[in-house]
Amino acid sequence: MSRQAPTLEDVAREAGVSRATVSRVVNGVRNVDPAIQETVREAISRTGYAPNQAARSLVTRRTETVALVMSGAGDVSEEEQNAFAARVLGDPFFGRVVSGVVGQLRPRSMHPVLMFAETDEARREVVTYLRQGSADGALVVSTHADDPLPALLADAGLPAVLFARPSRPVALSYVDLAHRDGGRLAAEHLLGRGCRRIVTVSGPLGVPASQERLAGFRDTMARHGHAYVPLVQGGFTVDSGMAAMTRLLAEHPDVDGVFAANDLMAQGICQVLRERGHRVPHDVAVVGFDDSSVAVTCRPPLTTVRQPVEDMAAAMARLLAEHIRGVRTEPASVIFDPELVVRESA
Amino acid sequence: MSRQAPTLEDVAREAGVSRATVSRVVNGVRNVDPAIQETVREAISRTGYAPNQAARSLVTRRTETVALVMSGAGDVSEEEQNAFAARVLGDPFFGRVVSGVVGQLRPRSMHPVLMFAETDEARREVVTYLRQGSADGALVVSTHADDPLPALLADAGLPAVLFARPSRPVALSYVDLAHRDGGRLAAEHLLGRGCRRIVTVSGPLGVPASQERLAGFRDTMARHGHAYVPLVQGGFTVDSGMAAMTRLLAEHPDVDGVFAANDLMAQGICQVLRERGHRVPHDVAVVGFDDSSVAVTCRPPLTTVRQPVEDMAAAMARLLAEHIRGVRTEPASVIFDPELVVRESA
DNA sequence: ACGCCCTGGGAGAGCGCTCTATGCCGTTGT
């Protein structure tokens, strides 16, 4: 640590002007004589001045920081806390969110601080963190439908934007996908390929997104005469996909099409199918959901319903920035359209 | 937004004591009468007081925040900036680092702010961020050997801890793995299994870790009479592993053992081998490196050299906390030992 | 009984910045 860092005062003395003038130059406020501006700039680089963020925040009441919260539901046992972070981080979904958020925050000189809120305790900490003014607002990605965090945030009157519509209405902005349309796209593609013995592996049915994907899928199937589609509920993981497919195969060995509610499960499904001697897509066509990185890595590469996560995350950051600046006061929602990406699995 | 947030002053008035006393209670400083402590606590919860972090930081010169920087080398074109973040986030390695860091930071009530520094511009911003006092120190994970960020940080006298020893010496603490031993473990295992026509796919040879893994591997092979081991350089990605294996197979169709410098490449290698009709591990044994999540997901599950990334990241956070607190002033290094994890691929 | 120490609490001086109110000029209108 070098000795005392230079302050505005030091720069002002060096440049022979007042603190206020230096402040104006630093913040790019008009009404400063160009000649003086130059003098000040020189003094700044000569002293190596860097404005103290704490002092600035104290008066502006802004930190240019937002909390990026991955929130789970209910209480989790002590030991599982780290597991939660690990699980979330392991999902390619997370990286896409961060990537989209960072892309928007950066040009605004804002920074994301990462938080995991899988217990009530942790959720209280998030609220406190914001109430302390450590961050200007929160971007919340919930892994469970009945996450209590959004309500806590709304009650505290803190700026926040959610990924996905909350199951209980909350006065916060959110960004979401037209999941129902996604389910429809999957069904249409499978039917269009000529599949007739179609089954599906849904996500956890407590999650609204899972319900919607399934509903859109079923409605479309029904409209084409398939009143009943065998279903097994999965958990959005590779393992759960494998387990689900194993069960479905036992009851419906002649299956020729599968709709998986996400790519991770689709991957597990492909693996099980291959091990059981079914060729994908020749014998069984598989459609995933998300178009995450595994869709490309998977053998065969997955035909999947694209969810533009990066764009959605970017929209979240944009909305939050507007709320923070006070440009937007009422909650808003932005719904994105899914898109079918055809690769080899179907 | 609720109206004006309560301040220390408000709580003091409510409790009928001075600001200083409330501050003492909030910060858990000794020498406060239990009865008064109780009164103050009540006043705090009645007013819903939350200390203002900016004001606190202004005087303590601490933010309880650290920058978690993923840094690349040299300059990257504008368009590639987002790609950099996406690439880093896509690697399972990243999640493990975050998970380990968060695990240590949390009990200390510290928070990580995520930064990507793939251009000189971005690196300057990181330094400025720290000089402004927005964060107390930095945890740096470089993706390239000649990353200039560590030197910038050291020159500015900012607390920082690196993942992996920098290629040019820098006066900063770092955490690393005994990569050489890892290479040795892989060689011994392959030889112990009876493999005799062994090849290897290294990481980028500009990276010290790649060199070391390779050196340890080669030395051990040499010591057992294998003076020459065919080598192709990879790029730590699945694709590069596939490409490398394709080339090796062309020149050495009778290969019976492969050492890959990381799991991602090992996965690509297994894929190519399978597609070419070689059974793993029956015909060809494959050993990876890292023991990342793909080691388990891969078919077959990978025998690999475990790098305890979470523990290493935790050690980084611990070292940084010590530097920040001033408990530790001299740079230190912590070297972890690799461990062979035997699964099915070898 | 007196002085001393030790504990618990208060007063007040900043920390470094922003921003409003104010003042100084040179210029313009009449």
Add this chain to the structure above:
DNA sequence: ACAACGGCATAGAGCGCTCTCCCAGGGCGT
């Protein structure tokens, strides 16, 4: 020529907190 005006810079009042004195009072030793 004088008032009015507008551009530029300064003075100074906080923002909310911590922390160093300092002081009051009670217990104890001699």
